[in-house]
Amino acid sequence: MSHQLHYRACNLCEAICGLEIEYQGQEIMAIRGDKNDPFSRGHICPKAVALKDIYEDPNRLKLPLKKTNEGWQSIAWEQAFDEITQKIKAIQAQHGSSAVAMYAGNPSVHNSGTFLAGTDLMRALKTKNIFSATSADQLPHHFASWQMFGHPMLLPIPDIDRTDYWLIMGGNPIASNGSIMTAPDVANRLKAIQQRGGKVVVIDPRFTETAAKADAHHFIVPGTDAFLLLAMLHVVFAEGLEKMPDYAVGVETLKEIVADFSPELVEKQTGIAAKTIRHLVREFTAAPSAVVYGRVGLSTQAFGGVCQWLLNAFNVVTGNLDREGGAMFTHPAVDFLMTQKGIYNKYNRHQSRVRGLPEFMGELPVSVLAEEILTEGDGQIKALVTSCGNPVLSTPNGRQLDEALETLELMVCVDIYLNETTRHAHYILPPATGLEVAHYDLTFNALSVRNVTRFSEPLFEKSAGAKFDWEIFQALTARLVGDYTADFVPQDPHSKVDVGLRFGTYKMTLDTLRQARHGMDLGPLRPAFPERLLTANKTVELAPSLLTGDMARVREALQSTQTADEFDLLLINRRHLRDNNSWMHNAERLVKGRNRCTLLMHPRDAAQRGIKSNDTVQIRSRVGQVAVPVEITEDMMEGVVCLPHGYGHDRTGVRLPVAQAHAGVSVNDLTDDLLLDSLTGNAVFGGVPVRVAFS
Ligand SMILES: Nc1nc2c(c(=O)[nH]1)N[C@H]1C(S)=C(S)[C@@H](COP(=O)(O)OP(=O)(O)OC[C@H]3O[C@@H](n4cnc5c(=O)[nH]c(N)nc54)[C@H](O)[C@@H]3O)O[C@H]1N2
Numbered sequence: 001m002s003h004q005l006h007y008r009a010c011n012l013c014e015a016i017c018g019l020e021i022e023y024q025g026q027e028i029m030a031i032r033g034d035k036n037d038p039f040s041r042g043h044i045c046p047k048a049v050a051l052k053d054i055y056e057d058p059n060r061l062k063l064p065l066k067k068t069n070e071g072w073q074s075i076a077w078e079q080a081f082d083e084i085t086q087k088i089k090a091i092q093a094q095h096g097s098s099a100v101a102m103y104a105g106n107p108s109v110h111n112s113g114t115f116l117a118g119t120d121l122m123r124a125l126k127t128k129n130i131f132s133a134t135s136a137d138q139l140p141h142h143f144a145s146w147q148m149f150g151h152p153m154l155l156p157i158p159d160i161d162r163t164d165y166w167l168i169m170g171g172n173p174i175a176s177n178g179s180i181m182t183a184p185d186v187a188n189r190l191k192a193i194q195q196r197g198g199k200v201v202v203i204d205p206r207f208t209e210t211a212a213k214a215d216a217h218h219f220i221v222p223g224t225d226a227f228l229l230l231a232m233l234h235v236v237f238a239e240g241l242e243k244m245p246d247y248a249v250g251v252e253t254l255k256e257i258v259a260d261f262s263p264e265l266v267e268k269q270t271g272i273a274a275k276t277i278r279h280l281v282r283e284f285t286a287a288p289s290a291v292v293y294g295r296v297g298l299s300t301q302a303f304g305g306v307c308q309w310l311l312n313a314f315n316v317v318t319g320n321l322d323r324e325g326g327a328m329f330t331h332p333a334v335d336f337l338m339t340q341k342g343i344y345n346k347y348n349r350h351q352s353r354v355r356g357l358p359e360f361m362g363e364l365p366v367s368v369l370a371e372e373i374l375t376e377g378d379g380q381i382k383a384l385v386t387s388c389g390n391p392v393l394s395t396p397n398g399r400q401l402d403e404a405l406e407t408l409e410l411m412v413c414v415d416i417y418l419n420e421t422t423r424h425a426h427y428i429l430p431p432a433t434g435l436e437v438a439h440y441d442l443t444f445n446a447l448s449v450r451n452v453t454r455f456s457e458p459l460f461e462k463s464a465g466a467k468f469d470w471e472i473f474q475a476l477t478a479r480l481v482g483d484y485t486a487d488f489v490p491q492d493p494h495s496k497v498d499v500g501l502r503f504g505t506y507k508m509t510l511d512t513l514r515q516a517r518h519g520m521d522l523g524p525l526r527p528a529f530p531e532r533l534l535t536a537n538k539t540v541e542l543a544p545s546l547l548t549g550d551m552a553r554v555r556e557a558l559q560s561t562q563t564a565d566e567f568d569l570l571l572i573n574r575r576h577l578r579d580n581n582s583w584m585h586n587a588e589r590l591v592k593g594r595n596r597c598t599l600l601m602h603p604r605d606a607a608q609r610g611i612k613s614n615d616t617v618q619i620r621s622r623v624g625q626v627a628v629p630v631e632i633t634e635d636m637m638e639g640v641v642c643l644p645h646g647y648g649h650d651r652t653g654v655r656l657p658v659a660q661a662h663a664g665v666s667v668n669d670l671t672d673d674l675l676l677d678s679l680t681g682n683a684v685f686g687g688v689p690v691r692v693a694f695s
């Protein structure tokens with residue numbers, strides 16, 4: 001048999017690169033970038049090759065498991081579904097429907113079968129305790145979009161292919177390949193800005209891989225970006241640099257808010273000199289087009305919501321929203337924005353039981369999950385369903401959650417691995433994944449720097465007896481809502497994609513898309529105002545009340561004169577090109593080589609503490625302590641230290657031998673569940689107070 005070629009989009013990160021997979025029978029010979037993909041143009045990163053490792057990994061689960069006194073035993077699917085739903089119903093009958101919680105993790109958005117069927121299960125559970133990785137990631141983006149543009153999913157995307165000036169705050173796309181900005185081959189797109197005479201500037205507490213390719217980099221004290229953005233807006237108005245578009249309202253209120261935030265007022269807190277701030281704004285406003293873009297580092301701070309609001313406002317008042325080279329909105333082929341008007345426009349309809357934090361978009365902050373399990377009383381969480389998530393390693397104070405999960409009456413995990421989270425499960429329901437599933441990027445086609453679309457067919461058949469995630473969700477949902485009969489047959493939810501395509505902007509069908517093996521380019525982003533705005537008057541709200549209301553908290557923080565106490569350093573996190581959150585470390589090709597789970601520290605901070613390179617140090621925070629080797633580097637801002645996220649595999653019961661051999665420590669054993677953006681509910685990962693000592 002000769003080798004064959006299969007084309008699909010990589011579903012591991014937001015860049016959705018086109019892949020060319022050479023295979024024979026069940027064997028993968030090579031995974032390459034698809035040069036004929038008009039969007040990714042042959043780009044690929046090392047993670048895509050590890051799709052082969054996931055496919056072949058003997059530790060990947062394919063059939064359901066039940067925990068018994070004798071350890072894990074296999075169980076038939078139907079029996080597992082029956083037992084689980086009976087237990088869920090019994091718990092809900094005794095303790096109320098919110099006693100069962102659900103957590104959905106990151107791959108949910110990288111897997112259309114899960115995405116389309118998982119929400120049905122959430123609804124069927126009729127619980128207020130819905131959690132997801134979104135509150136450890138990007139809730140502030142949704143909050144700002146909801147308040148300013150009328151819909152939380154109407155997210156502005158930096159038009160980096162045409163901009164003349166790209167200001168990046170709290171994002172490291174050279175390592176992460178971009179986020180809320182689907183831009184495969186971001187390195188060449190960045191270089192193209194410079195080649196056409198433009199400029200890239202990075203603001204980050206670390207001199208990152210992206211900073212190394214940029215024209216300028218400024219260190220910022222973690223968690224102070226709101227002050228910087230206020231000062232940047234101050235300079236725009238004080239120097240008359242604004243280019244006000246006619247669609248914006250609330251500018252007078254915004255002017256009043258920023259009036260006293262001179263660069264001089266914030267230079268000490270932010271660590272960025274007043275003259276640098278003025279220069280930055282003058283350069284930005286002088287560029288023919290410019291865009292400020294802020295990602296995870298900007299969202300995962302105490303003022304994440306305010307930051308994303310001010311960032312959008314900066315693009316608006318400099319005349320850079322909804323124009324070429326600025327921040328733009330997509331016209332995706334399946335436009336779920338239009339079909340879901342109002343669905344997500346929900347805030348504070350209920351609050352978390354223990355801390356009283358507001359719900360947003362139907363979910364509660366994941367930072368409260370452990371306390372909702374551990375705190376006794378009416379409404380306590382007794383059971384948890386997780387899907388595509390590893391919250392023990394990915395949410396703040398993960399160690400507390402690790403302990404809390406062990407106390408649950410029922411835990412069900414839809415997951416492909418026995419890992420740090422799923423080891424606590426009573427049942428693991430593993431779906432087919434990766435190369436075995438059909439996939440349509442509902443989310444990332446809508447967050448892309450060009451309008452693009454493609455459908456990926458499965459390459460291999462799922463293994464004998466395996467189920468797709470949507471089959472699992474539908475089987476559970478049907479039983480919970482009472483629709484289940486002996487002749488129940490799950491329905492492939494991708495028919496919804498066909499409907500979405502037919503009614504969408506381009507009026508195409510799934511069949512036409514299936515013919516386009518390399519994906520389809522639907523052109524550059526184009527202006528979308530006012531028709532795409534979903535605010536009542538089709539205006540952009542520059543001073544929405546929930547966000548301006550949060551300014552009291554910002555002012556209080558600016559005035560706080562807290563000096564170094566027990567914890568005298570600020571911890572931030574990093575991503576590495578070869579990591580994918582917490583779950584791909586069982587691929588030898590990704591983890592081999594130099595230990596990446598190290599603490600980065602500035603030479604002066606190290607010298608003060610008598611620490612030398614490669615010393616193992618103890619890092620302590622309010623919630624925990626870990627020991628790791630140190631790398632001393634001037635890439636760190638003084639006073640700031642940095643750990644990667646997604647490590648910490650050395651726990652009993654985990655069945656990931658390669659990962660355990662490269663275990664590292666979990667940064668979330670140090671991050672604090674009590675530190676969060678109380679407005680949006682997003683976790684804080686940038687600037688967690690810690691102490692570091694030579695052990
Ligand atoms: N300190 C700190 N913490 C962070 C971050 C940080 O920067 N710093 N980043 C945050 C961000 S941005 C995110 S998105 C979250 C991620 O948080 P999570 O989503 O909780 O964690 P992941 O590591 O992505 O775990 C993915 C899980 O999905 C499983 N999986 C993989 N493919 C499939 C599939 O096809 N089907 C099913 N059912 N399961 C699958 C994997 O085995 C794994 O258990 O972490 C957050 N946590």
Ligand SMILES: Nc1nc2c(c(=O)[nH]1)N[C@H]1C(S)=C(S)[C@@H](COP(=O)(O)OP(=O)(O)OC[C@H]3O[C@@H](n4cnc5c(=O)[nH]c(N)nc54)[C@H](O)[C@@H]3O)O[C@H]1N2
Nearest residue numbers: 170171172176179222223295296297576577579580581686
């Ligand atoms: N290789 C790889 N790629 C990934 C992932 C992965 O784990 N590995 N994860 C994927 C996921 S789920 C996501 S959400 C995206 C995230 O994509 P990015 O947002 O690009 O994520 P990070 O690389 O974490 O970049 C965040 C940056 O913020 C900086 N930072 C921290 N605190 C602050 C602060 O207070 N202010 C400022 N200005 N900067 C700060 C950090 O130093 C870091 O450089 O990446 C995706 N892609």
Ligand code: SF4
Nearest residue numbers: 010013016017045048
């Ligand atoms: S950049 Fe992301 S989408 Fe592209 S090959 Fe790497 S993991 Fe896959």
Ligand SMILES: [Mo]
Nearest residue numbers: 106133136137
């Ligand atoms: Mo994320």
